[in-house]
Amino acid sequence: MYGVVLWSDVSENKAVFWCEDQGDLAFFQACPDTDGTQWTDFDAGDLVQFDIYLDRKMRKALNPRIIREKARTDLPNKLLNRQRRLDRSANTAQVVPFPNHAEVERKTVGL
Numbered sequence: 001m002y003g004v005v006l007w008s009d010v011s012e013n014k015a016v017f018w019c020e021d022q023g024d025l026a027f028f029q030a031c032p033d034t035d036g037t038q039w040t041d042f043d044a045g046d047l048v049q050f051d052i053y054l055d056r057k058m059r060k061a062l063n064p065r066i067i068r069e070k071a072r073t074d075l076p077n078k079l080l081n082r083q084r085r086l087d088r089s090a091n092t093a094q095v096v097p098f099p100n101h102a103e104v105e106r107k108t109v110g111l
Contacts, residue, residue, distance in 0.1 A: 001026070001052045003061075004072045006079070008042040015042045017050065017061055018075060026052055028061035040066055045073030 003017035003026060013030035028050070042048065042064070050064035 001061075002047065002049050002067070004075045005042045005044055005046040005048060006076045007044060010041060015061075015064070017048060017064070018079065019052070019059070024059045026050065026059040026061040028064055040064065042066070043070065044076050045070050047071035 002020040006016045006018050006025070008015035015028045017026040017028065019026055046066050047068040048061075048064045049067050050061040053060055053062060
């Protein structure tokens with residue numbers, strides 16, 4: 001699977017990848033008992049390739065490798081801005097006026 005690094009933490013050896021299939025994000029954590037050979041200094045926007053597996057309904061990445069550094073540095077902000085726009089549109093509603101019930105009855109009766 002190919003993906004783009006959205007977030008990483010070098011001190012925790014963790015990263016989050018946006019996946020090419022636009023499904024759930026993939027989470028990566030290097031094994032703490034390794035000598036660091038599994039961890040690469042990922043930066044937001046790096047294009048990575050990795051194996052993927054499901055662990056308790058969570059997508060996890062395995063064997064990630066950087067294909068191209070800083071390939072999509074704009075992606076994290078684009079996704080965040082898109083979500084903000086969706087959140088704003090979800091908070092707005094179209095108000096549909098309903099006629100006054102008494103007014104409808106008067107018109108029906110012919111008053």
